[in-house]
Amino acid sequence: MEDFLKIKKACEENTALSVAILDRFLLSYASEKDKLGKEADQKLHVYRHIIEKFGRHWFDMLKSQYIIHRLMKDGGLITKYLKHAAISSLEENKRNWMAFQSENPWRFTFSEVKSQPEKDFYQMEDVFSGENYLLYSPSIKDIVSRDGEKELWFNLIGFNGECWQTYGPLSGYASFSPDDIFFFATELNHLIEDEGALIKDVDNNPTPYMMLFAGSTQPSVVHEGERLVMVITEGKGTVPNVQEMEGEFNVSYTGGVYRLGLKELEVSPHFAVAYYNEKDQTIQATALTEKGFESLIDALAKFGVKLNKNADIYLGPSMHNTAQEILKRGIELMPLELMFEQENEEEMDEELRKLDQLAGLAIAAITAEKEPDLEALAAEVGISLENNRQVIEKIINDLKDKVSK
Missing domain, CATH: 3.30.310 (TATA-Binding Protein)
Known part of the structure; x- marks a missing residue:
């Protein structure tokens, strides 16, 4: 049986080190030394039409999350930084923490909650890799309490030796499914053919996937x-x-x-x-x-x-709408139906033209004080009397009323 008191203590110690090393030191260090701040700005600027909806605070959180991912991911800059003089001067426990993190890379994951064995602890399953892991996150409860249950989560996670923890903003989706995410990925990158390629694409550039937050509250229809x-x-x-x-x-x-x-x-x-x-x-x-x-x-x-x-x-309709908004283009999935819609519109236009022609002939007959012969007029303009009888009779009666007045 898991000792959750012990695991929670490890989580709290890990959070304190993360704040001290990442938030108060490496975040600005990497922004300056390797221009990651500028790189993040450029990546996020592509989606400014989404970011502007949520304000500066959300942008700042995403920017920090992007930079930390570049540091802590598999092959990230943290391995190189361990050799820097500025790092070697840190306290031993901080250097040890960084060394451990370099050996246990952080990653973004699309996951489902499978169970909650303890307060603030969740058994998660990565929907694309199939990996199961224990996650500590007090924020999940707060988000669910505020917005309702979520079908899927998108988080940046790191390992503390006992379990995984999140860093930066959490995205919980009310209606997105793994199929929805895979569809979005293939619209974003047509070279993606399987889950492995999707995972690599997220690791390479998570910013477009961050934007899925724009549809996070849309419910199932x-x-x-x-x-x-x-x-x-x-x-x-x-x-x-x-x-x-x-x-x-x-x-x-x-x-x-x-x-x-x-x-x-x-x-x-x-x-x-x-x-x-x-x-x-x-x-x-x-x-x-x-x-x-x-x-x-x-x-x-x-x-x-x-x-x-x-x-x-x-x-799902929610992902269809969200993907179009993020990518700033229409995504037509049933182009063949458009052929029939266009044909129907053309048929309706032709029908209206014939009705207008029939009305002209009826006016001539009524002006000459003759009773319009509906069958003859319909045959002359090539319109079905049976299918349009009510409409034609209304046209004739309206014409008679106007003439009588």
Whole structure:
């Protein structure tokens, strides 16, 4: 059984040394000697549109955290500093602390709380490396009490010989999942293909990941009892006879692409739709709920279209919005849907043009004191009378009222 009184004492001693060595000495020393202050300013300046929302105090905390990470990370400057004359003049316990830290590098980690064995102590799991570790952090309780439970934490942590402790601001996310973080990382760096590459990217430049704090309080979106999440996957394949699918799908076609809306689940909140590109022979399945996605995959399988239920993208709306804000660009995940939206808009514009033309013919008839022949007028302009009867009759009646006045 863990001796938490002993571990807490080690944490308190470690905090005192951290303040004395890092905050009161190395922070300014590294800023001046290795220009880390200027480097941090340059890195953070890229995201000034985010930082400005939270004020100078938040900027100062992030700047300090960035500098300390550069010192204490694997291969950080602390190893070089141990050889400096300014360090050799420190008290033995401080030199020993620095030597121990150089052998136990600090790191940023995206982690989940697995349990709380004691007040201010948490069993954490790094969601990308899978490592489990004991963390001491009184701040977690304060953040949760103020903002509510968090699904994921992003912290800079260091080892004190007994457990890990945080340094600098803590970011707790109300709705971000590991899939959300991985999506953000790949949008930030298209070379990232696995968790190992993501961890290296964070270590190389943590500043964009620090900015995820901007979406930390955004909650999960639940609609009609379903948690909304953009689920998308794509695979190679052909659909030999799309017409056979019309019993289960609402089928439309434009520009070489079939849109297959799963009946009953094509609408809110699921929006389960597949797209079949004839030329590329690719099939993309999309939905806004896991239920919609799984039902879509099952329905496609009935027609020989096999797609993996382990989707390429699982993305919450909160991360989608936050990533676009941080990166200052739109992230369009379903470009094929835009083809059909544009086609629908063009069809609506054409319909309105024909209705306007019909109104002109009706005015001529009414002015000549004749009863407009709706079927003849609709046929003349090429518009469906059956689908537009109410609208056409309203136009005619409004015209008659104006003429009579």
